[in-house]
Amino acid sequence: MEETVSLDCPYCAQAIYKPLSWFKQTYFTCPECQKGLAAGQFATLVDDLEQALDAEVEVMLKGEPRSGCCKDKMSSSCCNRSSE
Numbered sequence: 001m002e003e004t005v006s007l008d009c010p011y012c013a014q015a016i017y018k019p020l021s022w023f024k025q026t027y028f029t030c031p032e033c034q035k036g037l038a039a040g041q042f043a044t045l046v047d048d049l050e051q052a053l054d055a056e057v058e059v060m061l062k063g064e065p066r067s068g069c070c071k072d073k074m075s076s077s078c079c080n081r082s083s084e
């Protein structure tokens with residue numbers, strides 16, 4: 001699964017719309033201004049995006065997030081069966 005993300009170039013401030021892995025290359029050039037960029041310049045942003053994406057995947061795997069009393073797994077007896 002390849003997520004396409006948009007990050008701003010630190011030189012020309014144009015949004016670069018590329019797959020997440022593209023921003024992890026050791027060295028690449030901005031498609032807009034052709035200046036050299038390094039993965040380190042985007043590391044923090046990429047980390048944040050990956051964490052956000054991981055959280056989304058987790059929600060998809062688990063189905064809808066628990067709400068109300070079942071949000072706390074320790075008290076799952078209250079409305080656990082309502083969706084079945």
Ligand SMILES: [Zn+2]
Binds near residue numbers: 010011030033
């Ligand atoms: Zn640029």
